[in-house]
Amino acid sequence: MADFSLLLWAAIPPLLLLGCYYCRVQFAPSLLRLLLPFVLGAMSGFVALNLELVFENVANSVVNWQKIQYSLLGVALRQLVEVGPIEEGCKLVAVVASSCYFQRRYQLRPSSVFLFTIAIALGFTAQENWIYFYHGTASIFERSIGTPVHAMFSAPWGYALGIYFSSTMVSHQLMKLIPKAWINSVICHALVNVLSAAWRYSTPLNFLSYGLFPFLLWMFWRLEQLLRKVQGKPSIILISGHTSQYRYWQRGLVLFALMLGGNAIFGLFLLTKTLSPLSLSQIFELGVLYFIFSRFLLNFIFGFLAWVIYRYLRHFAEHRYLIRNL
Incomplete structure (x- = not known):
């Protein structure tokens, strides 16, 4: 019963946020169709977790990977070469799989693919919430306030995929947008995790933590701007x-x-x-x-x-x- 309660607390905030974005997008896929990407996003979270464990084991056999992470520079290195690429890569594969599946049946709009990206990112968040709650390493409040973060990370490549899948012709220019946007997401993902870890270090490094929420606020603004663009609305x-x-x-x-x-x-x-x-x-x-x-x-x-x-x-x-x- 306790595990089921944790599962509810892990899933309800992301599902509520998904419902909010669903209501804001005109001509959105049905909510039932968005639940499939949400579940796929949770599954991709488990895949990412296992890939990170494999990476850690391989890296520890080559160098003292754990010791490298004692410094903030080591934390940044781990985020850039391990956490960011693996997590954003798993989410990207899940969005591509969902979009290919639905494209066979429907004409996808850019906003639909962008919604799939948000749904998968929120499913990924739900899985991550459950892991934190199960191990008792974060409170419900801490995880709830971070609910939109994975969606904010993935917004650039979600937008690029939306433009690509909705295009009537295959363009090399559109193809080039996707890896550039994905790299942008990896860097932002790594930077947020580094800033959130900075408070554990001594002065002056701990002052970097004051840049975390301004940066998150900017990423939320970017997510909102991209949401307007995929719906054909003018930017603010x-x-x-x-x-x-x-x-x-x-x-x-x-x-x-x-x-x-x-x-x-x-x-x-x-x-x-x-x-x-x-x-x-x-x-x-x-x-x-x-x-x-x-x-x-x-x-x-x-x-x-x-x-x-x-x-x-x-x-x-x-x-x-x-x-x-x-």
């Missing part, structure tokens, strides 16, 4: 200055907003993690309530400033668009 424009100097200023504002917004989310994540061991009676103690209020207010201000910057850039871009079309 933030950089719209008339001169190069003003465009650099706007890029700086975007970076600042990502830092503010990302670390506001990071601060709320740390606050929740700090409070999770406390009982309900302890939370309502005066000192704890003051701590909660002060930390929440600080992170709310950071998040609000990020939203104000975003609205300013959007207003400027929309204003310029209206003037241009008068």
Whole structure:
């Protein structure tokens, strides 16, 4: 019964997120058809786990692979040559298999292939959640907040595959997009894992962890932009200055907003993690309530400033668009 409960907690957040994306895509495949890629994604997660174990055994027989990973540079090397390529490769194969299977029966849209990518990535996440829960190495909250991460990793090559499968003619240019997008995903995958591991090291390396949530926020923005593109919707424009100097200023504002917004989310994540061991009676103690209020207010201000910057850039871009079309 306990194992079934863990399975539910592992699968429900990814399934709910899949349902959200399903509702947002016009002319989406039926939800039942998306469940097949979801299950295939979970299976690809088990395949990736076993391939990583094989890689570890082979690498340990050649060099002291475990000792190399004691440093952050070693962690980065492992992510770039082992974890990123294996996990993104298994997901890619699963998406190609799903797309080929459905292409024999239906005319696939770019948005359908992109949804298959999200479904497989979320199935992969569900399998990963179950492994973490079974071994007790992560909490439900920690895994729930990371639910969209694998979908964010795979978005570039999912978009490239969507364009390729929906094209009426085979193009070498389209074929070249897929490996480039896949390499991009591997690098982003590795970078996120390195930044998430940085807090375990001494200063100044642990400061790298403050770049994690801004980078995740940027990847979520990229996922949303690619989702709009595969549906034929215009991209949301933030950089719209008339001169190069003003465009650099706007890029700086975007970076600042990502830092503010990302670390506001990071601060709320740390606050929740700090409070999770406390009982309900302890939370309502005066000192704890003051701590909660002060930390929440600080992170709310950071998040609000990020939203104000975003609205300013959007207003400027929309204003310029209206003037241009008068």
